Amino acid sequence: MKAEPATLNAHNIGAPATRRSSFLTAAALVVLIGAATPLWTQDMPFVLILASHAIIAALVAVSLDMLTGNTGLLSFGHAGWYGFGSYVAGLSAQLLTTEILALVLLTVLATALLALAVGSILVRQLGKAFAILTLAFSQVLYAMVFIASGVTGGEDGLQGIPVATVLGLQIARPEVWYWVLYGTLVAVLCLALWLRRSPLGKAWLGIRENAERAQFIGLDVFRLKLLAYVISASLAAFAGALFVLVNGATTPETLHWFESGKILMYVVLGGVGTIVGPAIGAAVFTFAEHYVSSFTDAWLIYFGALFVVTVIVAPGGIFGLLRPVWARCTGRSERGAA
């Protein structure tokens, strides 16, 4: 009991610097291989488009993980924010500007304000009540698309969105879009991982683990949950904005509960609370959805079965299965990995 404390670092448990630098090299390599995708898909343009959609799915999956993984709040209506973002950006592109930075900024700002108002009510609820209310809210947004069909295009959605521009230059080529999206995903992942390790991220994990105990040490559970909700909603809307600009159109389906179910499945498949896992889950799901649905109309049954199997056999998802490898690469003790 009287041992002199050693260096204070949880990551020093078998984590030589060389192992860490090997990991960073491997990570950089993965990032570079991903960035090179347009080079080896020149003869397969559809694969590149699918990869772009997988990245957007990854962004929205990370956004849900920012909420569910960080604070334990389970949203059944996350597509509401994704779709909302696509409509805000789409309408703004038609009416105001085609500058991509202005569009995403406007979308994120509008979403943050609405999420702040909605979240102030929603995050006071716990467990199932929160989940059901998120579903109800997303369905309200879905209904609004039809009520305000004069503006939103109703069932047809918004069509013919102008091509986005950067300082007046059009982003039209698929490979350029891919690089924009890929760079965005890498930046968002880095930001999310940095947030997780920051004092704010630690506080989120504290309230996820035990909100009452977190209050005893002075953590403002309501504000922390609200902040996570606003960030998560804004990031989902950001993904929605990119979607409508890449796709040139959006439809009410982006807001539908079925889309929310898919986003939830990305996260569960990849591994709740792991940040990188949901991005992997989204990519795997997007490609699998395309290829499996081209073989059979009953693809939903297979995905339903996959969901059940994942929850029972691998509750940590794909990332949970890879965790021993990850732990070995990063030199982190598996016991210590949160």
Place this chain on the structure above:
Amino acid sequence: MSRALQLDNVSAFYGSSQILHSLTLTVEQGTVACLLGLNGMGKTTTLRTVMGLVDRIEGRLLLNGRELEGTTCQRARMGVTLVPEDRKVFANLTVQENMEVAERRSGKSTDFTVQDATRLFPRLQERLGQKAGTLSGGEQQMLVVARAMLANPDYMLLDEPTEGLAPNYVEAIKESIVAARERNIGVVLVEQSLPLALAVGDTFHVMENGHIVYSGSRDEVLADTVAFEKKLTVE
């Protein structure tokens, strides 16, 4: 300004049931006040009242001369933390993460840091990378006490912190209470173990049916421990 946690004529209610009856208690900063008594006499409710965890309160609660009010979190930020009876560490976080979540620095050089916590509880140093849920009961108790101290409070409320612990862990908790006092933290200790209370306490208060029926200083209690022990047993 008085540097004390004061309960002035405080009554507390769960629904329509009154649990505390006009309780008056003062705990000076840098002292250890022991709340003793049989089970169900209102000791835990007293701590919960301070943290705003009862349905209704009458009377005044003062923290260093200021009204202690608001949500539990606001009270914690004003400078009082509670270590409840059931330990409940953040089970899926590592020991280090548990401590980092709690650490709140005021910027003073006297702030209690994670490094101080591992010095006080060397066992936790050995477990820094381990998930807190896998610690033994005694280690978890050390962790929740460390967590409370890392919030750098003026006052710490400990609810039976040594219950069910092995002697070596009881000793570690005792040392932490002494360390808290040395850091000028006021401690309210609810404890069943009289030897521990006598080892660390400065003032002693015996509760019965929501009332404080005896208050005495350490010297007064030590002058006649037999009589004091009698107050803690069923007549």
